Amino acid sequence: MTGRTVGRWALPEADTYFAPHLTDRGFEIEKLDAAMLHVKQWRMAVDGGAHIGTWSVAMAARFASVLAFEPAPDTFDCLVSNLAGLANVIPMRAALGAVPGHAGIDDDPARPGNTGARHLGAGRQIEVDRLDDFEIDDLDFLKLDVEGYELFALMGAKKTILSCKPTIIIEDKDFGGRFGCKPGAALQLLESWGAREVEQIRNDHIFVW
Numbered sequence: 001m002t003g004r005t006v007g008r009w010a011l012p013e014a015d016t017y018f019a020p021h022l023t024d025r026g027f028e029i030e031k032l033d034a035a036m037l038h039v040k041q042w043r044m045a046v047d048g049g050a051h052i053g054t055w056s057v058a059m060a061a062r063f064a065s066v067l068a069f070e071p072a073p074d075t076f077d078c079l080v081s082n083l084a085g086l087a088n089v090i091p092m093r094a095a096l097g098a099v100p101g102h103a104g105i106d107d108d109p110a111r112p113g114n115t116g117a118r119h120l121g122a123g124r125q126i127e128v129d130r131l132d133d134f135e136i137d138d139l140d141f142l143k144l145d146v147e148g149y150e151l152f153a154l155m156g157a158k159k160t161i162l163s164c165k166p167t168i169i170i171e172d173k174d175f176g177g178r179f180g181c182k183p184g185a186a187l188q189l190l191e192s193w194g195a196r197e198v199e200q201i202r203n204d205h206i207f208v209w
Helices: 029-036 054-060 073-082 150-155 158-164 175-179 185-192
Strands: 003-006 009-012 044-048 065-069 089-092 101-106 119-121 124-129 139-144 167-171 196-201 204-208
Touching: 003 073, 009 073, 029 054, 029 139, 029 167, 029 196, 029 204, 044 054, 054 065, 054 073, 054 089, 054 139, 073 089, 119 175, 139 150, 139 158, 150 158, 150 167, 150 175, 150 185, 167 185, 185 196
Parallel strands: 044 065, 044 139, 065 089, 139 167
Antiparallel strands: 003 009, 101 119, 101 124, 167 204, 196 204
16 A cells, blocks of 8 residues: 555545544544434445545444445555455445446546545546445434535436435535536435435434435
8 A cells, every 4th residue: 555644544645635534433432423313223334435434434333244345456455455444345446426337537636635535537447336226224323424425426326326215424625516507406316215314413414314
């Protein structure tokens, strides 16, 4: 792994943003804590946009199994390192989208040094998976923080979401415009499926059924 250690966490060498914000529990874990108050069963969780895995580690302490999706090679390597010893977490080197395939991934020039700000674009090629293709029938919690690609990740998970009705925490920073999405499109899609928002913590929205 090319990177460094900040406290208990492996962090990519390229990152100059996260180190001051990482605690022993991770990054912005209070949002995850709030969302998990709404979880009714603790079978499977999906961490969409896992970055270095601080939320995945916290999920692993509660859920029987966790799928952690992270497409960027250096952050994926850190994710794997941070998950060492956690047999109930499966790291997936892929992004979540509406259709399986491949896409580019770019750094955000407006947020240099922030490896969590990377988004799908025209850069180096990464894998894109559709969550429905995993045929999950026990999803109790879904987290999506995919830098504006949330609408497409939801579209690729429609069957799973409607069948399992998981608690969902989803970020909405209006970055969807880079993909032609209107502001709030992902939130509106969830509402159209019957989910209701129960809490907003800054740019993160918690939905239940």
